[in-house]
Amino acid sequence: MLVVGGAGYIGSHAARLLRKEGFDVVIYDNLSTGYASLVHGFELVQGDIADSERLSGVMRRVTAVMHFAAHAYVGESVENPRKYFRNNVECGLLLLNAAIDAGVGHFISSSTCAVYGLPNTVPIPENTTRQPVNPYGVSKLFFEQALESYGRAYGLRFASLRYFNAAGADEGGETGECHIPETHLIPLALQAAAGTGDKLQIFGGDYATPDGTCIRDYIHVNDLAAAHVKALHYLIAGGSSVALNLGTGRGYSVLEVVRTVEEVVGKVVPKHVGPRRPGDPPALVADPSYAQKLFQWRATRSLHEIVSTAWNWMRHRETQVGLGSAS
Numbered sequence: 538m539l540v541v542g543g544a545g546y547i548g549s550h551a552a553r554l555l556r557k558e559g560f561d562v563v564i565y566d567n568l569s570t571g572y573a574s575l576v577h578g579f580e581l582v583q584g585d586i587a588d589s590e591r592l593s594g595v596m597r598r599v600t601a602v603m604h605f606a607a608h609a610y611v612g613e614s615v616e617n618p619r620k621y622f623r624n625n626v627e628c629g630l631l632l633l634n635a636a637i638d639a640g641v642g643h644f645i646s647s648s649t650c651a652v653y654g655l656p657n658t659v660p661i662p663e664n665t666t667r668q669p670v671n672p673y674g675v676s677k678l679f680f681e682q683a684l685e686s687y688g689r690a691y692g693l694r695f696a697s698l699r700y701f702n703a704a705g706a707d708e709g710g711e712t713g714e715c716h717i718p719e720t721h722l723i724p725l726a727l728q729a730a731a732g733t734g735d736k737l738q739i740f741g742g743d744y745a746t747p748d749g750t751c752i753r754d755y756i757h758v759n760d761l762a763a764a765h766v767k768a769l770h771y772l773i774a775g776g777s778s779v780a781l782n783l784g785t786g787r788g789y790s791v792l793e794v795v796r797t798v799e800e801v802v803g804k805v806v807p808k809h810v811g812p813r814r815p816g817d818p819p820a821l822v823a824d825p826s827y828a829q830k831l832f833q834w835r836a837t838r839s840l841h842e843i844v845s846t847a848w849n850w851m852r853h854r855e856t857q858v859g860l861g862s863a864s
C-alpha cells in the first residue's frame with residue numbers, strides 16, 4: 538500500500554490506521570509540507586511525485602495507492618494558481634500515469650468540498666453540480682475528472698473522497714496538524730486562546746445563519762482515516778469507482794467552534810469579527826448518507842473530541858515535530 542503525501546496531516550493518520558489494519562505501508566513524500574517525524578517507524582521514500590523514475594520503482598511494489606500529496610491553501614491558489622496547477626494537476630497526472638504503468642488497480646484520492654463551489658442546496662449530496670470558484674477547487678475537480686477518464690480508458694478503479702473540514706488529531710498523540718502558515722479555524726482559535734497566536738480573525742458576522750457566522754462541517758481526521766480504509770476494502774472487494782462526501786452531516790458556526798475551544802482550553806478566545814472573505818459560502822455541510830450506506834461507516838467523533846484532541850496535540854507537538862507547543 539503506497540501512501541503518497543503520507544507524512545502530512547491527513548496522510549499520517551491514514552497510514553497509522555492502515556498499519557493497524559494489517560496493511561504493509563510505504564510512504565512517499567517530498568516533505569514540502571510534511572514531516573518525517575510524523576511517520577517515524579514507517580518506510581519513508583523521500584521523493585517528489587514529479588520524479589517518475591523514483592516513483593515507478595516504488596509503485597511496482599504495491600497494488601493500491603492513496604494520494605494525499607497536494608497544495609491545499611485556497612487563498613494562495615488565487616494568488617499563485619501556477620503553483621497549484623503544477624503540483625495538483627501536472628504532477629498529479631505524473632503520479633496517475635506511474636500508477637497505471639505499474640499496473641496499480643486501486644487508487645484513493647483526496648478531493649474536497651471545494652469542487653462544489655457555492656452550492657444552492659445544503660446539506661450537499663454528491664450529485665450537486667461541481668463548479669469550483671477558486672484555482673484550488675479547479676485543480677481538484679480536474680484530478681477527479683482525470684480519474685474518471687483513466688477509469689473508463691484503463692480500468693483503474695478509484696474513490697474520490699471529498700472531505701469537508703478535516704480537524705482534530707490522533708487520540709494517541711502521535712500525529713496531528715502542523716500547517717505553516719496555519720489557516721484552519723480550530724488551531725487558530727486554540728493558539729489565540731493559549732496566547733501563542735494572534736487574536737482570532739472571524740470573516741463575516743452578517744451571514745444569514747443563526748449567529749451570523751459561517752457554518753462548516755468539521756470531521757475528525759481519524760474518522761476520515763477510517764473512511765479511507767473502508768474505501769480500500771470496498772475497491773479490493775471489487776467495488777466500482779465512486780465519488781463520496783466525507784463529513785458528519787452536522788454543521789457548526791464559527792462562534793460555536795469558538796465556544797467549544799473556550800470550554801476545552803478554559804480560556805477566552807480573543808477575537809475580532811471583520812468583513813466577509815470573498816468566495817466564502819455561508820454554509821457547507823455534507824450529505825454523507827451515500828458513504829454511510831456504501832461503507833457502513835459514519836463519523837463518530839464529536840466537535841468536543843475534535844477540539845480536545847487538537848488541543849492535546851498542540852500542547853505536545855514540540856516534542857514530535859519541533860514546532861512550538863501551546864501550553
Ligand SMILES: NC(=O)c1ccc[n+]([C@@H]2O[C@H](COP(=O)([O-])OP(=O)(O)OC[C@H]3O[C@@H](n4cnc5c(N)ncnc54)[C@H](O)[C@@H]3O)[C@@H](O)[C@H]2O)c1
Pocket residue numbers: 541542543544545546547548565566567568569570571572584585586587604605606607608609624628647648649650699700701702703704
Ligand atoms: N486539511 C483539510 O481540511 C482538507 C480538506 C479537503 C481536502 N484536503 C486534501 O487532503 C490532502 C491532504 O491534506 P493535508 O491537510 O494532510 O495537507 P498536508 O500539507 O499536511 O499534506 C500533504 C503532504 O503531501 C506532500 N506533498 C505535497 N506535494 C508533494 C509532491 N509534489 N510530491 C511528494 N509529496 C508531496 C507534503 O510534503 C505533505 O506531507 C490534500 O490533497 C488536500 O487538498 C484537505
